[in-house]
Amino acid sequence: MSGGRIEQTFGALKTRNKTALVVYLTVGEPSLADTLACARAALEAGADVLELGMPFSDPTADGPVIAAASYRAIQRGGSLKMALACASELRKSSAAPLVLMGYYNPVVAFGETALPGAAAQAGVDGLLIVDLPPEEGAPLREAAKAAGVAMIPLVAPTTRPEREPKLFAEARGFVYYVTVTGVTGAKGAPLGEAGKTARAVGDRAGLPVVAGFGVRTPADASALSRTGVDGVVVGTEVVRVMTEATDTEARARAVFELVSGLRRGLDGG
Amino acid sequence: MPQSSAYFGEFGGRFVAETLVFALEELERAVQEIVPTESFQNEWRGLLADYVGRPTPLYRAKRLAERLDPTAENLGELWLKREDLCHTGAHKINNALGQVLLAKKLGKQRIIAETGAGQHGVATATACAVFGLPCEVYMGEVDVARQAPNVARMQMLGTRVIPVSSGSRTLKDAMNEAMRDWVTNVRTTHYCVGSAAGPHPFPTLVADLQSVIGIEARRQILEKTNALPDAVLACVGGGSNAIGTFRAFFDDPVPLYGIEAAGEGVDTDKHAATITRGRVGVLHGARTLVLTDDDGQIQEAHSISAGLDYPGVGPEHAALHRSGRAVYLTATDHDALQITREVARTEGILIALETAHAFARVLDVARRERERLGRPARLLLCLSGRGDKDLATLRERLGGEP
Numbered sequence: 001m002s003g004g005r006i007e008q009t010f011g012a013l014k015t016r017n018k019t020a021l022v023v024y025l026t027v028g029e030p031s032l033a034d035t036l037a038c039a040r041a042a043l044e045a046g047a048d049v050l051e052l053g054m055p056f057s058d059p060t061a062d063g064p065v066i067a068a069a070s071y072r073a074i075q076r077g078g079s080l081k082m083a084l085a086c087a088s089e090l091r092k093s094s095a096a097p098l099v100l101m102g103y104y105n106p107v108v109a110f111g112e113t114a115l116p117g118a119a120a121q122a123g124v125d126g127l128l129i130v131d132l133p134p135e136e137g138a139p140l141r142e143a144a145k146a147a148g149v150a151m152i153p154l155v156a157p158t159t160r161p162e163r164e165p166k167l168f169a170e171a172r173g174f175v176y177y178v179t180v181t182g183v184t185g186a187k188g189a190p191l192g193e194a195g196k197t198a199r200a201v202g203d204r205a206g207l208p209v210v211a212g213f214g215v216r217t218p219a220d221a222s223a224l225s226r227t228g229v230d231g232v233v234v235g236t237e238v239v240r241v242m243t244e245a246t247d248t249e250a251r252a253r254a255v256f257e258l259v260s261g262l263r264r265g266l267d268g269g
Numbered sequence: 270m271p272q273s274s275a276y277f278g279e280f281g282g283r284f285v286a287e288t289l290v291f292a293l294e295e296l297e298r299a300v301q302e303i304v305p306t307e308s309f310q311n312e313w314r315g316l317l318a319d320y321v322g323r324p325t326p327l328y329r330a331k332r333l334a335e336r337l338d339p340t341a342e343n344l345g346e347l348w349l350k351r352e353d354l355c356h357t358g359a360h361k362i363n364n365a366l367g368q369v370l371l372a373k374k375l376g377k378q379r380i381i382a383e384t385g386a387g388q389h390g391v392a393t394a395t396a397c398a399v400f401g402l403p404c405e406v407y408m409g410e411v412d413v414a415r416q417a418p419n420v421a422r423m424q425m426l427g428t429r430v431i432p433v434s435s436g437s438r439t440l441k442d443a444m445n446e447a448m449r450d451w452v453t454n455v456r457t458t459h460y461c462v463g464s465a466a467g468p469h470p471f472p473t474l475v476a477d478l479q480s481v482i483g484i485e486a487r488r489q490i491l492e493k494t495n496a497l498p499d500a501v502l503a504c505v506g507g508g509s510n511a512i513g514t515f516r517a518f519f520d521d522p523v524p525l526y527g528i529e530a531a532g533e534g535v536d537t538d539k540h541a542a543t544i545t546r547g548r549v550g551v552l553h554g555a556r557t558l559v560l561t562d563d564d565g566q567i568q569e570a571h572s573i574s575a576g577l578d579y580p581g582v583g584p585e586h587a588a589l590h591r592s593g594r595a596v597y598l599t600a601t602d603h604d605a606l607q608i609t610r611e612v613a614r615t616e617g618i619l620i621a622l623e624t625a626h627a628f629a630r631v632l633d634v635a636r637r638e639r640e641r642l643g644r645p646a647r648l649l650l651c652l653s654g655r656g657d658k659d660l661a662t663l664r665e666r667l668g669g670e671p
C-alpha cells in the first residue's frame with residue numbers, strides 16, 4: 001500500500017531522533033524539467049518528503065511568491081496532470097513520500113473519484129487540498145481510502161479544539177499544522193510557540209505532525225524542530241530561490257544549498 | 270453528509286482554508302441567532318426606511334414598453350422595482366448595512382470588501398461610515414479605471430481602495446485578494462461579501478438581506494394591478510439582486526428569468542455567461558457553475574459591466590437552473606449599451622450597465638410569456654442600480670454624444 005511510505009519515513013526518522021524536512025515545489029515553474037531537477041536536488045540535500053504543488057489560477061491561501069509561481073506555471077502548461085507526471089518520474093528513482101498539494105477545482109475537473117487511483121499509480125502517497133475542510137469532498141475521501149492514498153488534514157491556529165475529532169477521524173499519514181494565521185510566506189510567526197501547539201496537535205491526532213508556513217532559514221527550522229514536531233515544511237523560500245536563479249542548473253544548485261542549510265539547522269549541526 | 274443548510278441541491282458548501290472555518294461558523298451562528306432577533310431587525314429595517322429610503326417605488330415604464338413593442342401585442346405592462354433610488358444608487362446597500370451591523374454586533378473592528386462596479390464598495394464604505402468602522406475595499410485595476418467615480422466616492426467616504434493587479438484585474442481577482450486579507454486578519458475583520466456567492470453562510474445571508482426587494486415588489490404589484498406579474502426579470506452577476514427579487518415568488522406560479530452577461534458573445538472567449546456556458550466547479554468557497562478549462566483553471570470572464578464580469582455565480586442560482594425553476598438568458602455588451610440609451614430617452618432613467626442586461630431581454634421574455642398565456646405579458650424587472658458610474662464607458666462606446 002502506497003501510504004506505507006509516509007509511515008515508514010516518519011518511523012525511521014523517529015528512531016534516529018530526526019525531524020523530517022518537507023520541501024514544497026510548484027510543479028511546472030518554470031518547467032517540468034526544472035521541477036524534476038530541483039526535486040532531485042532537494043532529496044539529495046536531505047529532504048525527506050516532497051510536496052508537489054498543483055498550480056491553480058486562483059490560489060487564495062497563497063502569498064505573492066507562490067501565487068505568482070503558480071500563475072507562471074499555468075502559462076507554461078503546469079497542471080494537475082503535470083504534477084502526476086512529475087510524481088511518476090520521481091518515483092522511478094526515489095522512495096521518498098510524495099504528496100500532491102493544491103486546490104479543489106482542478107480536482108473536480110480531473111474527476112474527484114478518479115484522482116486517488118491515478119495518484120496511487122503515479123506513486124503519490126498523500127493529497128493535501130487546501131480548500132477542502134473535512135465537511136466537504138466525501139467522494140474524493142472515499143476514493144482516496146480505497147486507493148490507499150492519505151488525505152492530509154490541515155490544522156490552523158484558529159481551529160477550535162472541538163473540531164479536531166472531525167479533522168482527525170479519517171486522517172492518515174501526517175497532520176499539517178499551519179503556523180500562521182495567514183497565507184503562505186507570511187512573516188512573523190513566533191515559531192517556538194507555534195511548534196509547541198503543533199506538537200500538542202500531533203499528540204491528540206495520534207499522527208506525526210509537520211509545521212509549515214513562514215519557515216525560511218536554518219534557524220527557523222531548528223527553532224521548530226526543538227519543539228518536538230515531527231517535520232518542518234519549507235515552501236515559499238524554495239520557490240523564491242528558484243525564481244531568482246536563471247537556468248535549470250542554477251535553480252537546482254540554489255535548492256540544494258537552501259535545503260542543505262535547512263537540514264543542518266534541523267540536525268543541530 | 271455536509272450540513273444540509275449549506276447546500277442548494279448539489280451546489281454551495283464551504284470550500285475554504287481551515288483558517289477561515291471558525292469565522293464562517295461564527296457567522297453562521299450569528300445568522301441563526303442574531304439576524305432574526307427583534308433588536309437586529311428593528312435596527313436594520315429602521316435604517317432601510319429612514320436612511321436608504323425603502324420601500325423603493327414600483328414604477329410602470331409605459332413609454333419604454335411602447336417603444337419596445339408598439340402594438341403591445343407581447344408586452345402588456347413593464348413594472349420596474351426602483352433599487353436605483355436606494356441611497357448610494359443600487360441594491361447593494363441593503364446587504365452592506367445588514368452585514369456591517371452584524372459584524373459590529375460580533376465585535377469585529379475592521380471591514381473588508383471586494384467590488385467590481387464599485388457599487389458594493391460604495392455601499393460598504395457607506396455602512397462603515399454609519400457604524401464608525403474602518404473599511405478597505407479590493408478592486409481590480411481594470412475596474413478602478415472604468416468605474417472611477419465610485420473609486421472617488423469610496424475615498425471620500427474614508428475607505429481605502431486597494432487596486433488589484435493580479436490575473437484579469439477584475440472582480441474575481443479582487444475577491445482573491447479580499448480572501449487573502451481575510452485569512453490573515455480573520456480574528457478582527459469581517460469580510461463583507463457583496464453578492465449571494467462565496468462559502469456558506471454568505472449565499473444565504475446575502476439572499477436573506479436582499480429578499481426585501483422581492484417582498485416589497487410582490488406586495489406593490491398586487492396593490493397596483495391586483496395580480497401577480499406574469500414573469501420576473503433580473504440581471505445576474507453573483508446573483509444578489511436576482512435572488513433577492515426571485516425568492517418572494519418561489520411559491521407562486523411565476524416564471525423567473527435571470528440574465529447573464531454574454532460579453533462579445535457566448536461563442537467567443539469573451540463573456541461572463543457562467544450558467545449558460547459554465548461547468549460544475551469550486552470557486553471562492555462554493556461548489557457552483559464556473560467558467561473553467563479542462564485543467565480546472567478558472568477562465569477570465571468578460572463583460573462591459575464590471576458588476577457582471579465574474580466567472581462564477583451564487584450556488585442558489587446554479588440550483589435554480591438545474592431544477593428549471595428559473596431560466597437564464599444572456600445579453601451582449603452591445604445589447605446592454607443600446608438598451609441603456611433607449612431607457613434613458615424613453616423613461617428619463619440612466620440605468621447601470623449591469624441592469625441593462627435584464628432590460629435587453631424584456632421583449633424576448635414578453636414573447637415567450639405571450640406564447641404561454643395567449644395574451645400580452647405583465648413583466649416585473651429589478652432595476653438594480655443607476656448608471657452615473659458608467660458615463661465614461663457610455664460616452665466612449667456610444668460616441669461623443671451618446
Ligand SMILES: Cc1ncc(COP(=O)(O)O)c(C=O)c1O
Nearest residue numbers: 388506507508509510576653654
Ligand atoms: C447595479 C448593479 N446591478 C447588479 C450587479 C450584479 O450583482 P448581483 O448579481 O449580485 O446583483 C451589480 C454589481 O456590482 C450592480 O452594481
